[in-house]
Amino acid sequence: MGQYQSTELKQYNPEAIAHYFRYRPWLVWGRLLSIIWSFAGFVFSLKWDEWQEKIEENQGQRAIELRNLLTRLGPTFIKVGQALSTRPDLIRKDFLAELVKLQDQLPPFDNALAYQIIETELDRSIGEIFRDLSPQPVAAASLGQVYHGHLVSGEEVAVKVQRPNLRPLLTKDLYLMRWVASWLAPWLPLNLGHDLTLIVDEFGTKLFEEIDYINEGRNAEKFAHNFRNDPQVKVPGIHWNYTSNHVLTLEWINGFKLTDTQNIQAVGLDPEAIIQIGVTTGLQQLLEHGFFHADPHPGNLFAMSDGRMAYIDFGMMDQLEETTKESLVDALVHLVNKDYADLAADFVKLGFLTANTNIAPIVPALEAVLGNAIGKNVNDFNFKTITDEFSELMYEYPFRVPAKFALIIRSLVTQEGIALSLNPNFKIVEVGYPYIARRLLTGESPALRRRLLNVLFKDGKFQWQRLENLITIARTDSQFDVLPTAKMGLEFILSEEGKFLRRQLVLALTEDDRLHTEEVQRLWDLVKDDLPPNRLLNVAISLLTEFSKESVAAILAK
Numbered sequence: 001m002g003q004y005q006s007t008e009l010k011q012y013n014p015e016a017i018a019h020y021f022r023y024r025p026w027l028v029w030g031r032l033l034s035i036i037w038s039f040a041g042f043v044f045s046l047k048w049d050e051w052q053e054k055i056e057e058n059q060g061q062r063a064i065e066l067r068n069l070l071t072r073l074g075p076t077f078i079k080v081g082q083a084l085s086t087r088p089d090l091i092r093k094d095f096l097a098e099l100v101k102l103q104d105q106l107p108p109f110d111n112a113l114a115y116q117i118i119e120t121e122l123d124r125s126i127g128e129i130f131r132d133l134s135p136q137p138v139a140a141a142s143l144g145q146v147y148h149g150h151l152v153s154g155e156e157v158a159v160k161v162q163r164p165n166l167r168p169l170l171t172k173d174l175y176l177m178r179w180v181a182s183w184l185a186p187w188l189p190l191n192l193g194h195d196l197t198l199i200v201d202e203f204g205t206k207l208f209e210e211i212d213y214i215n216e217g218r219n220a221e222k223f224a225h226n227f228r229n230d231p232q233v234k235v236p237g238i239h240w241n242y243t244s245n246h247v248l249t250l251e252w253i254n255g256f257k258l259t260d261t262q263n264i265q266a267v268g269l270d271p272e273a274i275i276q277i278g279v280t281t282g283l284q285q286l287l288e289h290g291f292f293h294a295d296p297h298p299g300n301l302f303a304m305s306d307g308r309m310a311y312i313d314f315g316m317m318d319q320l321e322e323t324t325k326e327s328l329v330d331a332l333v334h335l336v337n338k339d340y341a342d343l344a345a346d347f348v349k350l351g352f353l354t355a356n357t358n359i360a361p362i363v364p365a366l367e368a369v370l371g372n373a374i375g376k377n378v379n380d381f382n383f384k385t386i387t388d389e390f391s392e393l394m395y396e397y398p399f400r401v402p403a404k405f406a407l408i409i410r411s412l413v414t415q416e417g418i419a420l421s422l423n424p425n426f427k428i429v430e431v432g433y434p435y436i437a438r439r440l441l442t443g444e445s446p447a448l449r450r451r452l453l454n455v456l457f458k459d460g461k462f463q464w465q466r467l468e469n470l471i472t473i474a475r476t477d478s479q480f481d482v483l484p485t486a487k488m489g490l491e492f493i494l495s496e497e498g499k500f501l502r503r504q505l506v507l508a509l510t511e512d513d514r515l516h517t518e519e520v521q522r523l524w525d526l527v528k529d530d531l532p533p534n535r536l537l538n539v540a541i542s543l544l545t546e547f548s549k550e551s552v553a554a555i556l557a558k
């Protein structure tokens with residue numbers, strides 16, 4: 001193996017890092033001492049509270065101290081704190097609340113140095129690239145700082161410059177963390193379910209991805225591609241000619257951060273509409289594309305004056321597998337339908353519980369905790385309460401949060417938090433469930449149609465009430481149109497694939513030896529206003545032309 005230079009290591013490689021530092025321990029001693037010193041002070045304070053029996057009294061203060069301590073220790077520890085802020089299975093609730101506040105705000109680094117980095121990385125002088133560039137950064141975060149300017153060709157741009165020597169610092173900290181994790185793990189009262197060093201490795205891999213701005217640029221383009229047909233979403237374009245691993249030049253977004261409620265309202269934008277875009281696009285990322293923005297804090301979301309919502313900062317993205325997306329839809333549907341036994345099974349599928357866990361005692365516990373959080377009405381549902389209640393369950397039952405879900409949960413809770421800051425009465429379900437109901441009812445894919453059938457049949461019986469609920473809820477989604485959905489439903493029922501459903505529908509209609517006309521009447525009352533006769537006629541004609549006499553006869557004969 002050639003000489004390893006930490007500045008050259010593009011991907012996180014714990015073996016190479018360990019190999020390098022094992023032979024150069026003097027490079028890490030200083031850092032190790034300052035980390036130990038900081039944490040020793042903190043642990044001593046906690047113990048002191050215990051001896052003085054002032055744990056309760058000082059809890060809030062200690063949580064603040066922990067946040068300050070992590071901020072002082074720099075980027076790696078700020079990122080660790082942020083990652084831990086999504087782990088109710090690992091961290092005490094009062095500490096969580098403080099860690100969530102860990103802002104990336106750090107003092108900026110020297111401008112002359114930033115300008116020099118731009119010139120070296122892009123191999124051109126500032127004057128050759130920019131018509132103007134702000135002398136001061138407009139924002140300074142834990143990993144980089146951002147300047148505002150115009151290219152010589154006139155485009156308005158944001159230029160993100162990475163903090164100097166970040167990679168060697170992260171490498172050193174990750175090495176120390178991994179080393180400490182390997183000997184500390186057996187002593188910690190943690191319910192991790194897997195090796196602590198693996199967690200450090202997962203974290204290191206993500207962090208290395210985040211500091212590669214080429215990777216961030218590619219992520220932005222992939223994200224933009226996924227939303228290419230959505231006129232409500234804006235993603236800044238990347239100027240690849242002026243982008244390198246440490247400098248990212250991208251289209252400037254003129255808009256207001258979602259924290260800036262006052263200005264959003266002052267320019268006449270409707271916070272409700274922005275929330276709607278935020279939540280629907282958030283769910284779309286998770287449930288449709290599977291490629292999601294794992295860091296959607298309000299500083300990364302903008303409301304634009306034309307009503308669009310812009311996303312920025314694509315450093316931390318994650319990709320979900322097809323089966324995970326499907327299980328997520330299942331879990332949400334089961335949660336809202338209060339099917340706790342099925343929900344427990346979803347938790348096993350998603351990795352929150354191991355396959356050999358006995359779920360029998362967990363079902364009533366889920367019911368007690370989640371039933372409470374959802375309340376009588378699905379509209380009372382919110383993720384914050386759910387995660388809070390859930391953290392209680394985590395201690396009593398062998399739940400663990402798979403690393404991917406830590407990001408998903410963080411993403412959902414932050415999005416809900418943002419929406420709540422714009423509208424204190426916001427109910428995620430009012431926007432989220434209609435989207436899910438619409439997707440199920442319009443079932444574009446066979447997998448989604450199967451999901452709908454799963455929802456509509458319980459223990460082999462057709463659930464009229466659920467169909468009614470779904471339609472009622474879906475109708476509140478602005479994009480839901482009953483007619484095409486009804487047409488698709490009819491097509492499906494008449495298709496080869498719909499054979500099972502046909503049989504079940506006939507059974508359901510004649511169940512208990514009576515014709516279920518009231519249910520049908522109720523459903524009709526629900527949708528009839530959306531079905532004006534002339535549109536119905538069009539659909540009927542198009543259906544008739546699509547189905548030949550023979551195929552109808554064939555279907556009827558079955």
Ligand SMILES: Nc1ncnc2c1ncn2[C@@H]1O[C@H](COP(=O)(O)OP(=O)(O)OP(=O)(O)O)[C@@H](O)[C@H]1O
Nearest residue numbers: 104139141143144146158236251252253299312313
């Ligand atoms: N394209 C852009 N248009 C306008 N402002 C931008 C743009 N990109 C970044 N900014 C500004 O710079 C700030 C930091 O950018 P960004 O979030 O990409 O950096 P970061 O180092 O990844 O920070 P963090 O991890 O805290 O989100 C943003 O909150 C925003 O104010």
